[in-house]
Structure formats: structure tokens, C-alpha cells
Amino acid sequence: YRAKEHGNSYRLYDPSMDTKAYERMVLETDLRKALEREEFVLWYQPQINLATMQIEGVEALVRWQHPELGLVPPFKFIPLAEETGLIVPLGEWVLRTACQTNKRWQELGMPKLRMGVNLSMRQFRREDLFDTVANVLQETGLDPADLELEITESMTMDLEQSLQTLQKLKSLGVQIGIDDFGTGYSSLSYLKKFPIDRLKIDRSFVSDIETDENDSAIVTTILLMAHNLRLKVTAEGVETEAQKEYLKVHGCDDAQGYLFSRPVPQDEIQQMFMKTPQN
Numbered sequence: 001y002r003a004k005e006h007g008n009s010y011r012l013y014d015p016s017m018d019t020k021a022y023e024r025m026v027l028e029t030d031l032r033k034a035l036e037r038e039e040f041v042l043w044y045q046p047q048i049n050l051a052t053m054q055i056e057g058v059e060a061l062v063r064w065q066h067p068e069l070g071l072v073p074p075f076k077f078i079p080l081a082e083e084t085g086l087i088v089p090l091g092e093w094v095l096r097t098a099c100q101t102n103k104r105w106q107e108l109g110m111p112k113l114r115m116g117v118n119l120s121m122r123q124f125r126r127e128d129l130f131d132t133v134a135n136v137l138q139e140t141g142l143d144p145a146d147l148e149l150e151i152t153e154s155m156t157m158d159l160e161q162s163l164q165t166l167q168k169l170k171s172l173g174v175q176i177g178i179d180d181f182g183t184g185y186s187s188l189s190y191l192k193k194f195p196i197d198r199l200k201i202d203r204s205f206v207s208d209i210e211t212d213e214n215d216s217a218i219v220t221t222i223l224l225m226a227h228n229l230r231l232k233v234t235a236e237g238v239e240t241e242a243q244k245e246y247l248k249v250h251g252c253d254d255a256q257g258y259l260f261s262r263p264v265p266q267d268e269i270q271q272m273f274m275k276t277p278q279n
């Protein structure tokens with residue numbers, strides 16, 4: 001065994017351990033300290049209104065700036081954070097930071113943007129979620145209408161419980177979006193009962209939208225249904241001009257994807273609005 005130095009702690013390095021298992025062990029041990037060490041950072045991805053082609057919102061996406069491993073994407077640590085419960089303080093940090101940032105942008109004179117924040121199952125089920133959101137809005141002074149909480153279909157399984165939670169949140173004036181729409185196994189009955197504002201069509205339906213008849217049928221049907229229910233629709237994972245055109249022609253409200261921008265640090269969003277004309 002060799003010991004690998006990290007901060008004050010030593011972890012045993014077993015040479016027979018493969019890279020993946022080693023990485024997971026490192027992430028697990030370090031995750032607990034990452035919050036107090038301020039190693040998390042939010043990046044923001046623009047959401048474009050397809051009618052005006054203006055940026056109307058951004059989604060806050062968390063990254064972990066790990067001292068040894070570099071920038072760690074959420075799929076590598078969000079599930080771990082869920083398992084260990086760290087998602088609760090991390091989620092609160094994300095919410096507060098995203099609201100602070102949105103408020104600061106407005107104070108800098110940028111146009112009002114909607115700030116999308118992902119909630120995890122564990123956060124959504126907590127009794128104190130309402131208080132947390134209410135406190136953050138009060139502390140930051142952000143207009144509640146400029147915050148959009150994203151939940152997934154799988155969180156709506158307990159219809160009565162989720163309805164209560166959402167009604168309370170909604171009473172604050174925030175917006176509610178359903179993320180990764182179409183990939184969950186829940187029934188559609190919640191759509192007519194829940195106080196939701198937006199569906200975000202999962203990118204798996206968008207990628208082959210022009211070539212796969214089933215995908216295009218699903219997307220156009222979601223658009224029709226959502227608009228009949230007076231819900232807005234954002235398409236996720238828009239990567240090509242052709243996908244954008246298809247979505248626009250079929251009345252999709254907003255689009256998010258690499259075609260417009262990848263998730264970027266906060267100052268890059270600022271620069272998108274603060275560009276002074278050069279000659």
C-alpha cells in the first residue's frame with residue numbers, strides 16, 4: 001500500500017483498485033469537506049426564447065472544482081450527495097448562490113432573467129423546503145417570479161404530498177418546471193392537478209427530431225398538450241440549427257442547448273449582455 005497525501009488526511013491506495021473505484025473513493029471522502037472548502041461552483045446555461053431569439057433565462061448547473069481531479073461534472077457526485085444526504089446543504093447553497101447571482105445581474109442593469117434551479121428528490125421531500133426557499137428569496141431580495149424550481153416526474157409519485165409541497169411553493173410566487181419531461185414513468189394525471197408553469201422536453205426526444213418519426217410525433221404532441229394546458233415548453237439539448245427551426249415552427253417557446261451556448265461561468269453570462277460595441 002502507498003499512502004496518498006491530501007490535506008491532512010492520508011488515504012490508502014490499493015494498486016489493484018481500478019481507476020473508477022479509486023475515483024469514487026476519493027469523491028466520497030472529499031464530498032463531505034467540499035462545501036466548507038467552497039469547492040462547488042455554479043455554471044449557467046442560457047435559455048433562448050424562440051420567438052424573439054433573446055436570452056430569457058438560464059439554468060444553474062453545479063460543478064465541483066476538485067483539488068486533484070479538476071472540474072467534476074454533476075453525474076459523478078450528485079448521486080453520491082443524494083445517498084449521503086449532503087444534497088440538502090449543497091442544494092441550499094445552489095439555491096442561495098443562484099438567487100444572489102440573478103439579483104446581482106439585475107443590479108448591474110441586465111435584463112430580467114428567469115433562473116432555473118434543479119431540486120433533488122431529497123430536498124423536495126423535506127418539510128423545511130418551503131422555509132428554505134422563502135428565506136433565500138427574502139435574504140437575496142430576488143423577485144420570486146424570477147426563480148424557476150425544476151423537479152422531475154419521478155418526484156411526483158406521491159401525488160397528494162407533491163401537490164401540497166408545490167402549492168405551498170407556488171404561494172411564494174416562484175415558477176415550477178418539470179425537468180426531463182417524457183422520461184419518467186409517472187402518469188400524466190398530475191399535469192392537470194399541479195400548479196406547474198413549464199415542461200422541459202428531455203433532450204433524448206430532441207436529438208433525432210428531424211429524422212425519427214416517433215420522436216417528432218412525441219415532441220409535437222407534448223407541445224400541443226402543454227399549450228392546451230397553458231404550460232410553457234422548453235426544449236433541452238438543442239444542438240443544431242435544423243432542430244431549432246423544427247421546434248420554432250412547431251411553436252416551442254424556449255430552447256436550451258449547445259447550439260446557443262454550453263453552461264458557462266457567471267461572468268461569461270454577464271459578458272453576453274455587457275458587450276460594448278467595438279469599432
Ligand code: C2E
Binds near residue numbers: 062074179237238256
Ligand atoms: P438537467 O437538469 O437536465 O440539465 C441539463 C443538462 O444537459 C446539463 O448537464 C447540460 O450541460 C446538458 N446539456 C445542455 N445542453 C446540451 C446539449 O445541447 N447537448 C448535450 N449533450 N447536453 C446538453 P450537466 O450540467 O452535466 O448536469 C446534468 C444533470 O445533473 C442535470 O440535468 C441535473 O439533473 C443534475 N444537476 C446539475 N446541477 C444540479 C444541482 O444544482 N442540483 C441538483 N439536484 N441536480 C443538478
Ligand code: MG
Binds near residue numbers: 059118150179
Ligand atoms: Mg434541469
Ligand code: MG
Binds near residue numbers: 180
Ligand atoms: Mg435533471
Ligand code: MG
Binds near residue numbers: 180236
Ligand atoms: Mg433536463
